[in-house]
Amino acid sequence: MWRYGKLFWIQLKASLLLSMQYRADFFVDAVISMFWAATALAPLWVVYGEKVQGQIPGWGLGEAMLVVGCFVFLQTVLEGAIQPSLQTVIEHIRKGTLDFVLLKPADAQFLVSTARFQPWKASSFLASMAIFAVAFARIEVWPSFGNLARGAFLLLLAIGLLYSLWIWVVSAAFVVVKVDNLTFLLGSIFDVGRWPISIFRGFFRLLFTFVIPTAFMTTFPAQALLGVLTYGQLALVVVCTVIFAVVSRWVWLRSIRRYTSASS
Amino acid sequence: MIDVDELKKHYSVFRREPGLKNSLKALFFRKKTEVKAVDGLSFHIAEGKRVGFLGPNGAGKTTTLKMLSGLLYPSSGKVLVDGHLPYKREARFLKKIILVMGQKQQLLWDLPPLETLELNRAIYEVPMPVFRKRLHALTELLDIGPQLRTPTRQLSLGERMKCELAAGLIHGPKLLFLDEPTIGLDVSMQQTIREFIRSYNEKEGATLILTSHDMDDVEALCPRILVIDKGRLLFDGSVAQLVAQVKPEKRIALRFEGNSLPENLDSYGRVVATGAGEAILQLGLEKVSEVLSQLLARFPVKDLTVENPPLEEVMSELFSKHTLAENEMAEHALAEHALTENERAENEMAERETPKHEVTAKAP
Ligand SMILES: Nc1ncnc2c1ncn2[C@@H]1O[C@H](COP(=O)(O)OP(=O)(O)OP(=O)(O)O)[C@@H](O)[C@H]1O
Ligand SMILES: [Mg+2]
Numbered sequence: 001m002w003r004y005g006k007l008f009w010i011q012l013k014a015s016l017l018l019s020m021q022y023r024a025d026f027f028v029d030a031v032i033s034m035f036w037a038a039t040a041l042a043p044l045w046v047v048y049g050e051k052v053q054g055q056i057p058g059w060g061l062g063e064a065m066l067v068v069g070c071f072v073f074l075q076t077v078l079e080g081a082i083q084p085s086l087q088t089v090i091e092h093i094r095k096g097t098l099d100f101v102l103l104k105p106a107d108a109q110f111l112v113s114t115a116r117f118q119p120w121k122a123s124s125f126l127a128s129m130a131i132f133a134v135a136f137a138r139i140e141v142w143p144s145f146g147n148l149a150r151g152a153f154l155l156l157l158a159i160g161l162l163y164s165l166w167i168w169v170v171s172a173a174f175v176v177v178k179v180d181n182l183t184f185l186l187g188s189i190f191d192v193g194r195w196p197i198s199i200f201r202g203f204f205r206l207l208f209t210f211v212i213p214t215a216f217m218t219t220f221p222a223q224a225l226l227g228v229l230t231y232g233q234l235a236l237v238v239v240c241t242v243i244f245a246v247v248s249r250w251v252w253l254r255s256i257r258r259y260t261s262a263s264s
Numbered sequence: 265m266i267d268v269d270e271l272k273k274h275y276s277v278f279r280r281e282p283g284l285k286n287s288l289k290a291l292f293f294r295k296k297t298e299v300k301a302v303d304g305l306s307f308h309i310a311e312g313k314r315v316g317f318l319g320p321n322g323a324g325k326t327t328t329l330k331m332l333s334g335l336l337y338p339s340s341g342k343v344l345v346d347g348h349l350p351y352k353r354e355a356r357f358l359k360k361i362i363l364v365m366g367q368k369q370q371l372l373w374d375l376p377p378l379e380t381l382e383l384n385r386a387i388y389e390v391p392m393p394v395f396r397k398r399l400h401a402l403t404e405l406l407d408i409g410p411q412l413r414t415p416t417r418q419l420s421l422g423e424r425m426k427c428e429l430a431a432g433l434i435h436g437p438k439l440l441f442l443d444e445p446t447i448g449l450d451v452s453m454q455q456t457i458r459e460f461i462r463s464y465n466e467k468e469g470a471t472l473i474l475t476s477h478d479m480d481d482v483e484a485l486c487p488r489i490l491v492i493d494k495g496r497l498l499f500d501g502s503v504a505q506l507v508a509q510v511k512p513e514k515r516i517a518l519r520f521e522g523n524s525l526p527e528n529l530d531s532y533g534r535v536v537a538t539g540a541g542e543a544i545l546q547l548g549l550e551k552v553s554e555v556l557s558q559l560l561a562r563f564p565v566k567d568l569t570v571e572n573p574p575l576e577e578v579m580s581e582l583f584s585k586h587t588l589a590e591n592e593m594a595e596h597a598l599a600e601h602a603l604t605e606n607e608r609a610e611n612e613m614a615e616r617e618t619p620k621h622e623v624t625a626k627a628p
Contacts, residue, residue, distance in 0.1 A: 003389065010386050014372065014379050021374065021415075099335050100370035103363055105355035106387045260351065261337045 007106065008114050015084075015117040030123040033079075037072045037127030040194055041065070059196045062138030065131055066222035070155060071194040073128035074217055077159050078166075078190070080121025083183070086170045088115045093173050093259075102256065109252050113163070132225075143225050150234070151225035157241040158217035162190075164241075164248035165212070171248075171255040186212075193218040213240060265439070265471050266309040266332065271341035272495075273302040273327050301327040303495030304341070309473070314465055316486030316503075317475040320580075324495040325475040326365075329441045332473070333363045346439065359388055361439040362432040366447035369428050371416045377427035378412045381434050388435035395434065402430040405460055422453035429457070433464065440464070442474045446481050458484050479503070479572065491582060498582050510585070511578045514552050515571050516545045521564035532559065541566075546573060 019026055059067075089112045092098035101108050136142055143151070169186055173179045189212050192200075197215035200208055209215040216237045223229040278294040302324040309315050317325045330336040331343055334350030334357065343350055348357040371380045385395045403409050406426040411419055419427065425445065432440075442461065446454040462485060465472050476482050482489050483503045491499035491506065499506055515536070520526070523541040532555050533547030547555060552570065559565055572578075 003386070007383075007386050010383050014375055014383065017379065018374055095368065097368050097370065099330070099363065099365070099368065102335060102353070103333060103358055103361070104384075104387050105358040111387075257337075260335060 004106075004110060007110070011111075011114045012117055016119055019119050026120050029118075029120040033076075033121055033124040034127055037076075037124040037131070040068055040072050040075070041131065043194065058198060060139070062135045062140075063222065063226060064196055065135035065138065066225055067196050067218050068194050069128050069131040069135055070158070070218040070221045072124060072131060073155060074158055074162060074193065075190075076121050076125045076128060078162055080118045080125075082113075082159075082163055082166050084116040084118050085113050086166050087183075088112060089170045090173045090179060098259065102260070108256065109167075109249070139226075144227065147225055147227045150229065151221050154216075154221035154224045154229075154234070154237060157237050158221060160241045161213055161217055161244050164244035167248040167252055171251045174255040174259055190214060190217075196222070210240075213244075216240060265311040265313075265346055266307075266473075267342065267344040268308070268328075268332075269306045269342040271302055271305045271328070271331060271343055272300070272339045273324070273331060273336060274339045275299040275301055300495050302331070302338075305492070305495070305497055307490060307497065307500065309471060311471055312465070312469045313488065314462070314472045314474070314486045316482035316489040317473060317492055318479070318482055318489050319475075319492040321477075323492045325492055326443055327495075328492070329363065329443050329473065329475060333361055333441050334358070335363070359435060360437055361441065362435075362437040363441045364428060364432045364443065364445055366425070366442075366444035369416075369424065371424065371428055371431055373417050374415055376413045376415055377408075377419075377431060380416075380431045381412070384431055384434050390435050394436075398434055398436060399430075402433060405463065406430060406456075422449050422456075425449060425453075425457060426460075429460065436468065438468065438470045440470055440472045440474075442472065444476055445474065446476065446478065454478075454481065461485060493582075506582075507572070507578060510582045511573050512549050513546055513573055514549055515573055516547070516552070516556065516559070517569045517571065518543050518545065518559065518565060519567040521566050526563050 089098070092101060092112065101111055104111060165186060166183075169179060169182050172182055189208075192208055193214040197205060197208060197219040205215075220229060220233060220237055223233070276296050276298050278290070278296055301322075305324075305328060317328065319325050327336065331338050332345055332350055334353045337351045345357070346360060348354060350357065371377050372383075381399065384390075385392075390398070403412065406429065408423065408426050408430060411423045411427055412430070416424060416427070429445070440461075445461070446457050449457065458481065461472065461474070464470060472485075474482065474485060487502060489499070489501070489503055489506065490497060499509075501509075516533070520541045520543075525538060525541065525543055529535055529543055529545065533545035533551070535543055536546045537544040545555070556568075556570070559568070
């Protein structure tokens with residue numbers, strides 16, 4: 001455990017070093033990611049424009065901003081930690097250098113999952129915090145400690161869900177060579193996470209809740225922050241995250257086995 | 265140390281025929297064929313030995329190394345490496361070995377090699393004092409002090425290879441699998457790498473398997489070679505034994521003044537290839553010096569080199585002998601022989617374009 005902590009730190013340090021090498025990029029990227037974080041809010045202004053209230057049933061502007069806050073936060077994690085690392089897996093597979101990873105006496109999934117971070121994404125993390133602050137200021141109710149804790153816990157689970165989803169995509173790279181389209185597709189689907197789930201009806205609502213659980217990732221944490229999440233819903237997310245994690249580990253191990261028997 | 269018995273690796277691949285129509289058809293109906301990359305290898309290697317795998321492209325050398333290191337799951341047969349089944353990839357096993365591949369690299373591209381070494385230190389759990397000592401020794405031996413601190417992408421191929429070796433050896437492996445470690449390097453760099461590998465083997469008592477296309481590589485490093493072709497073992501012994509047994513001949517590549525060739529060249533030896541003012545003669549080792557002096561005395565020779573017959577030829581010779589012996593009584597023995605003759609002719613054409621120079625002499 002301690003050893004993996006150390007490995008994590010060394011890989012993170014390498015990523016930091018790498019980002020420092022391109023100092024100009026560092027600042028430009030920081031500014032750009034702030035900009036994107038801000039634009040995540042823009043659609044809200046369209047929907048809640050002028051004085052029309054209650055466009056989305058049960059979600060005022062402040063409440064909807066919480067969802068956007070969760071969305072920007074998860075997007076930060078996705079683009080700053082998950083995506084870059086797993087992109088390196090795809091490159092490893094393409095170049096055949098995954099061989100070296102597999103021959104290391106440490107868990108290969110851990111090694112590749114922590115291979116690359118984009119530290120400047122930290123700036124959009126700040127943006128997500130700012131969005132939360134503005135949202136609560138609008139609602140004019142500050143969350144209790146319990147609600148904050150539950151919200152944070154749900155965001156952690158959301159990271160787990162997102163990571164599992166991306167492991168699936170990466171595992172696809174063992175079978176098909178080009179998965180760029182797939183990551184792009186998943187990225188676009190993740191984009192619906194900026195909306196509270198209640199704007200979707202019927203099929204899409206089920207799709208974005210259970211198949212691609214964007215509802216669990218952004219709507220539920222926002223509800224937890226607002227103190228309206230039931231324990232039943234909480235349990236549902238926990239179970240769902242565990243299932244996703246177990247299945248993604250299984251898919252990964254299977255992919256590695258397939259790779260080492262090279263039966264393509 | 266290494267025990268391999270009737271080892272096989274068969275890949276099943278989907279064959280694609282050329283042409284649009286066939287490609288369309290292949291979208292729906294795929295024909296599965298089997299590639300026998302390794303087809304029944306058996307050998308034993310004792311601890312501390314240096315062994316070379318020789319064989320033409322696609323012989324199955326890399327596939328064998330991958331099975332020995334645990335990257336590939338054998339289709340059948342036995343592999344036991346220092347008491348481990350490699351494909352289980354137990355941490356205890358992985359800490360003993362290293363696989364270095366000339367065409368692939370583990371070094372982080374944008375960072376100095378030292379970062380990769382640092383990472384490997386943590387992964388292999390090398391204690392700091394041991395790490396420092398090894399790093400110091402490797403830096404001295406390979407002469408890579410400044411290179412370790414330069415981003416990998418700025419290093420030359422040879423410097424990168426040296427750092428790659430350092431990254432692979434920092435955990436003190438006792439089993440080295442080197443897949444074409446000198447590929448693409450110039451002669452002096454090849455020399456350096458060879459020297460280093462040899463000294464590592466001698467100092468640490470590490471067992472070493474090396475694959476190469478380059479006869480010189482294997483000749484210089486490995487007292488014992490295994491010749492593999494089409495996934496099968498054709499020869500097991502020293503290089504000298506191999507050449508003496510299969511092809512005790514030399515080649516003389518000649519370039520003449522002007523664009524014309526002397527007429528009676530074939531009276532000096534077998535003419536294996538000709539071009540504008542160029543020719544390659546092949547003849548028995550014992551006649552080389554005599555023929556050389558005759559040629560220089562009688563013809564306007566501009567340039568000449570003496571070289572070994574190409575490895576491919578030695579091996580296809582070996583292979584055709586092998587198949588002949590094996591199929592002596594089989595009906596299709598002749599057909600198979602004709603095929604290898606054909607391949608040999610092709611190899612000779614290829615060799616002529618990239619001759620391997622052993623001795624270069626300028627004509628007076
Ligand atoms: N993953 C794979 N799937 C299908 N066939 C493969 C695969 N890897 C290798 N082969 C085939 O197996 C055979 C042996 O390949 P291998 O790489 O072991 O040869 P090699 O001796 O290392 O050749 P080279 O000298 O060119 O490196 C070749 O015919 C190759 O096409
Ligand atoms: Mg090879």
